[in-house]
Amino acid sequence: xxxxxxxxxxxxxxxxxxxxxxxxxxxxxxxxxxxxxxxxxxxxxxxxxxxxxxxxxxxxxxxxxxxxxxxxxxxxxxxxxxxxxxxxxxxxxxxxxxxxxxxxxxxxxxxxxxxxxxxxxxxxxxxxxxxxxxxxxxxxxxxxxxxxxxxxxxxxxxxxxxxxxxxxxxxxxxxxxxxxxxxxxxxxxxxxxxxxxxxxxxxxxxxxxxxxxxxxxxxxxxxxxxxxxxxxxxxxxxxxxxxxxxxxxxxxxxxxxxxxxxxxxxxxxxxxxxxxxxxxxxxxxxxxx
Amino acid sequence: xxxxxxxxxxxxxxxxxxxxxxxxxxxxxxxxxxxxxxxxxxxxxxxxxxxxxxxxxxxxxxxxxxxxxxxxxxxxxxxxxxxxxxxxxxxxxxxxxxxxxxxxxxxxxxxxxxxxxxxxxxxxxxxxxxxxxxxxxxxxxxxxxxxxxxxxxxxxxxxxxxxxxxxxxxxxxxxxxxxxxxxxxxxxxxxxxxxxxxxxxxxxxxxxxxxxxxxxxxxxxxxxxxxxxxxxxxxxxxxxxxxxxxxxxxxxxxxxxxxxxxxxxxxxxxxxxxxxxxxxxxxxxxxxx
Numbered sequence: 001x002x003x004x005x006x007x008x009x010x011x012x013x014x015x016x017x018x019x020x021x022x023x024x025x026x027x028x029x030x031x032x033x034x035x036x037x038x039x040x041x042x043x044x045x046x047x048x049x050x051x052x053x054x055x056x057x058x059x060x061x062x063x064x065x066x067x068x069x070x071x072x073x074x075x076x077x078x079x080x081x082x083x084x085x086x087x088x089x090x091x092x093x094x095x096x097x098x099x100x101x102x103x104x105x106x107x108x109x110x111x112x113x114x115x116x117x118x119x120x121x122x123x124x125x126x127x128x129x130x131x132x133x134x135x136x137x138x139x140x141x142x143x144x145x146x147x148x149x150x151x152x153x154x155x156x157x158x159x160x161x162x163x164x165x166x167x168x169x170x171x172x173x174x175x176x177x178x179x180x181x182x183x184x185x186x187x188x189x190x191x192x193x194x195x196x197x198x199x200x201x202x203x204x205x206x207x208x209x210x211x212x213x214x215x216x217x218x219x220x221x222x223x224x225x226x227x228x229x230x231x232x233x234x235x236x237x238x239x240x241x242x243x244x245x246x247x248x249x250x251x252x253x254x255x256x257x258x259x260x261x262x263x264x265x266x267x268x269x270x271x272x273x274x275x276x277x278x279x280x281x282x283x284x285x286x287x288x289x
Numbered sequence: 290x291x292x293x294x295x296x297x298x299x300x301x302x303x304x305x306x307x308x309x310x311x312x313x314x315x316x317x318x319x320x321x322x323x324x325x326x327x328x329x330x331x332x333x334x335x336x337x338x339x340x341x342x343x344x345x346x347x348x349x350x351x352x353x354x355x356x357x358x359x360x361x362x363x364x365x366x367x368x369x370x371x372x373x374x375x376x377x378x379x380x381x382x383x384x385x386x387x388x389x390x391x392x393x394x395x396x397x398x399x400x401x402x403x404x405x406x407x408x409x410x411x412x413x414x415x416x417x418x419x420x421x422x423x424x425x426x427x428x429x430x431x432x433x434x435x436x437x438x439x440x441x442x443x444x445x446x447x448x449x450x451x452x453x454x455x456x457x458x459x460x461x462x463x464x465x466x467x468x469x470x471x472x473x474x475x476x477x478x479x480x481x482x483x484x485x486x487x488x489x490x491x492x493x494x495x496x497x498x499x500x501x502x503x504x505x506x507x508x509x510x511x512x513x514x515x516x517x518x519x520x521x522x523x524x525x526x527x528x529x530x531x532x533x534x535x536x537x538x539x540x541x542x543x544x545x546x547x548x549x550x551x552x553x554x555x556x557x558x559x560x561x562x563x564x565x566x567x568x569x570x571x572x573x574x575x576x577x578x
Contacts, residue, residue, distance in 0.1 A: 007454060011456065018307075103452050104398055104399050104400045104401060104448050104452055105396065105397065105398045105399075105418070105448060105449045105452035105453055106396075106397050106399070107394065107395075107396055107397075107453075108394065108395050108396075108397055109393055109394045110393050110394075110395070111393045112393060129394070130453070133453050134452075134453055134454045137453055137454040137455050137456060138454050138456075140456065159393050159394060160394045163392050163393055163394035163423075164394055164396075164419070164422050164423055164426055165296060165423045165426040165427050166426050167300065167426060167427075167429065
C-alpha cells in the first residue's frame, strides 16, 4: 500500500495506473476509521481494480473551530486499517497541501442544503462539496463510496455529480450499526459510558417511526411524534432536528407519497449524533429487513 | 471531424481515444466563430494530439434574456470553420442536454468577480464557472484555451482550476484584432457601419494608457484619465467601466507595482464591447511589441 502526502504523488501514481479498463474506487474519509468506513472500503475492494482512500480532516466543513480541533486524528491506526483491507493508495494530505492559500472558489449545492444539518451547520455542505470536488479532481475515480448514515451529504454529492457532470458513479452504502443499533460514527468516542448506554435510543425512535410507516401511516407529523415519544424518554438527549424529508431533495414532506428519510440530529453530552432511516411507500409490507 | 450533440457521445469518443500519452486540447466557445476563436483552435491543434471545440450559448451566464436571445447562432458556418482547422470533435449540445432540469449546484469564484464585468453582470461569472466545470467534466481535457480579450474570465477560470485542482492546464491566447485595432468579438456584428468606424477608439484609449505606463507613469488614476481623454473624443461611446486592476486577482490598484490590466467595457449603440491591455512594470521599456 502506498501512502501519498502530496497531490503530485497521487497524480503520478494515477498516471502510471491509467489502464483503459481499470476501475478506480474512491473512499473519501476524515480518518478515525471504524467499521462503517470498513464497509465502504470492502465494497470498493470487491467492485474495483484499484482502491484509494483519502484521510483528511477538512477544516472548511467545520463551522465550529472547537469541533475541528478536537476531531479525532488516528493516522497510524487508520493506515493499518486500510492496509489490512487491501487498499492500494492512501492520500493523507496536510491542510497546507489542500489549502496552500485561502480559497476563492466554492461549490455550492442549493435547495438540498436548506434543511436538516444544512440549516444547523451554515457553510458545512459548501465545505463538503468543495473538498469532494478537489478530491475528485485529484484522484479521478470511476466510483466513489459514501455512507447512508450521512444521508444529506450523500444526496448533496449525488446532486453535485449530476449537475456538474462528473464522470463518477456515486455508490451509497448502508449504515453500519453497533449490536445495540447505534450508528457507527467517529464522534461516538466523545460519549461517556453512561451516554453510550443511552445513545441507541435515537435509532429506536427512528425504528418506531419506520414501523408506524410500514403499518400504513403516511403523515410525517405522526411519524415525527412517534419517534419523539421514544427518544424523549431519555431526558439527557437534546433533539436538534427530527424531520421527514424526501430522499432525493431533502425537503420536508407532510404526506408521504415518495421515498423519504426520517432523519434526526441530537446532542448527548458533548457529542452531536445523527442518524436516519429510509422508507419507500411503494415497498411491500412484510418482515423488517 | 465528428459532431456530438449528446454528452454520452462525447464520453464514448473520449473513452475510445484515451491513450496514456495523447494530449487533449479543448476550446470552449459560444459559437459565431471568428479569427479570435481561430487563434485558439490553431494553437490547440499545434500543441495537442486531439482537439475538441464546444459550441454552446450558455443561458446561465447571460444576465439579460434579450442578450441571450439575440446572441448570434451560426452552427453550420461554425462546423465548417472547425473542420477546416482540423478539429477532431465538435460538441454542440442543446440547452436541454446541458440543463435537463434546473441546476441546484453552482461553482462560485469570489473576489476576482467583484469588479469589472463581475460588478455589472451579476451572476455572469457564476454561470461561466459552472458551465466550464460541466464541460471540463464532460470533455476531460489536458489543456484548455482561453482568449485574453476576456481577461476577467481567463483569471476566473485559472483561479477555479487552481482552487479546485482540475488536472488541466489553462493556456491564455493573445487577443486577435482587426487591422484597425478593434478586438475580434462575436458582438461586433451588432455594430452599424458608423459605429464600426468609431469602435477602434477603445483600443486607442487603452494604447494611450499603455504608452503612458511604459514612459514611467505608475498612477492608475493617471492611466485611466489618459484613456478616458482619448475615448471620450467619441461622444457615441458610453463607458461602463475603465479600471486598472491587478492581473491575477482583478482588484483595483492605485499604484502599479505588479502586473496589471487596463480594462474597459463600453456601449456603442446596441453593442457592449470589452477590451484590455496588459502591463508589467518589470518589463524593459523599449519598442512596443
